[in-house]
Amino acid sequence: MEQRQRAYNFNAGPAALPLEVLERAQSEFVEFAGTGMSIMEMSHRGGVYEGVHNEAKSLMKELLNIPAGYDVLFMQGGASTQFAMIPLNLLAPGKVGAYVNTGSWATKAIQEAQLVGEIQVVASSEADKFMSIPSLSDLQLPEQAAYLHLTSNETIEGTQFHAYPDTGNVPLIVDMSSDILCRPIDVSQFGMIYAGAQKNLGPSGVTVVIAKEELIATSPKTIPTMMRYSTAYKNNSLYNTPPSFSIYMVKLVLEWIKEQGGLSALQVANEYKAQLLYNAIDNSDGFYRGCAEQNSRSIMNVTFRLATEELEKAFAAQAEQAGFIGLKGHRSVGGLRASIYNAVPRSSCEALVQFMEDFRLKNG
Template identity: 45%
Template sequence: MRKYNFYAGPSTLPVEVLEELKEEIADYYGQGLSMIETSHRSPMYDSVHSETIELFHELMSIPKNYKVLFIGGGATLQFGMVPMNLLKSGTTAEYIKSGSWAGKAVNDARTIGPVRILWDGKESSYTTLPDAASIRPGNDAAYLHVTSNETIGGIQWKEFPKTGEVPLVADMSSDILSRVFAIRDFGLIYAGAQKNIGPAGVTVVIIREDLAVASPENLPAYLRYKIHAEKNSLYNTPPVFAVYAMHKVLKWLKARGGVQGIEKLNARKAGAIYSVIDKNPEFYSSPVDKKVRSNMNVVFRLPSEDLEKQFLSHAQENGMLGLKGHRDVGGCRASLYNAMPLEGAQALANFMQTFAAEKG
């Protein structure tokens, strides 16, 4: 019996995808070898590689003047690659410091060049976000960086700043392909796959062509977006298995109504959990400003740490894993990524209601 996986990442994958991978792991469609054994230059892999890029363009309505790149190193490598490629002499990198992951991006950018924090959520303990309309990039801004969804803090941008000629850059590792938005408003988006679109090992970078072409010549080849764009993400051996699995996840998503369909489902899943929290304010509490509550990562506390330990233990006994909050903040956290079925969210909501009734 499969358990409900609420881990924040690596996270749950569609059962259908796992079954397909199991079926094909030793012999891919009668080819006599596995996809993870074949050459990344072979027609067998090339078709998967190309179709995965096409699926991104289709599902996210990505304009033709954007490149979809597959890069290793996780989103963590992008914390450095973004300023390395976009931060030019005489310009400043601007950041919205919305939580832990935004803070890590800031720290790495500061090793590359000047950084300006336009907004810092420290005073609110990173439980809210600024009004998007209030954010105004400076005249010398090379780009403005936001973290679309803070996995640890459970906050999510519902609308994004309008930055005009200044490229808007976003770390979308934990909510890419979970909701509809306009790609053309961004210059660059990056996302580690392991939360919403596949297994760990590949990072997706969606970059406007003019920004990719302008990569500095004095960077090592692998650190230049231009090289990855020119070589169609085949400059070196790509993370073949991760791309292959991601290809299946994208087809799974397309068959379920695409991003529009999954956005509605994600709202129902998150709504089921937040409803229990709001109906039991003396037992459950969420520190997050309701206007920016994440649909991907629901964070909450119980009246005491002892009750939280009991809650986590009983949840695990009932087949629900990964509900412990991040070590930096404690409490509880339910990650509701695309592949989490509605039944899983409803099972957790029912368990929470029962637990509150018994222990409250």
């Protein structure tokens, strides 16, 4: 039976996974490491699974060059649960949670934190309809700030921080769900980084938290056990049954990243893919219009519009017929979006650029 060509996958999340990772998982799916069973069938208390679990942690520390004094946690509930866990654990009475509002995901984090304690939005690009990243060069934090929270990459609007503020003694907490591991970062800048896996790390089901141990070693006893960072920290993320298959897949993705040459190599590849698409947009004589301001553009999510919604619908429909999946913009903003995470190959972006040019010539 002839194998069907794989789709050009531009989904925003769950998103493309490296073909090599999928094939490796396929080869080990039924029989893992000579155990006579799948990784999904074995005890999370056993040595075989625990080896996979610890190797995933070790690879994360290696690839991000995580310094001493930080730990890597594997959590459940997605980044959306982290929106609540952060203030529950860190926003003590009398303290203020400082937030930067850059769009849809930052807004959700703010809304959750408001349910827990006092927060203050210290910078926002709402006046610009979130099409830019606000300047944080003159950022003023509240005197009682417990932390500063920001969203590094807004998947819906297509904007991204290209540098991070120096917050001094105030922990900087960043939601990196959609751009973690797309480029090197200095982890020592951050008090905490968190990311749902389903964009750049693996399948849905696991959320990675990288945090200074001093922030997660002790949690208030007034919050539920499973909502305490200290529970995961003290039990190597094995207090309860972890999403073992998702963590195994994260391990395979991290191995793949290492094989590609690490984060510096991925940054070069990602910037090349993004520039291909932005060039196609900018050189289309106005047929395509980029959404985000140029100096705020994301290298993970390329958002653009056409002259009319009817033309956008035709583009999305014809693109899907041609094998391009996931190009409709988020329902909250419309338009079009190509999500080009680490696992999206250059060839997919080159094919999309060719499709865009053909569509422009037929409809321009």
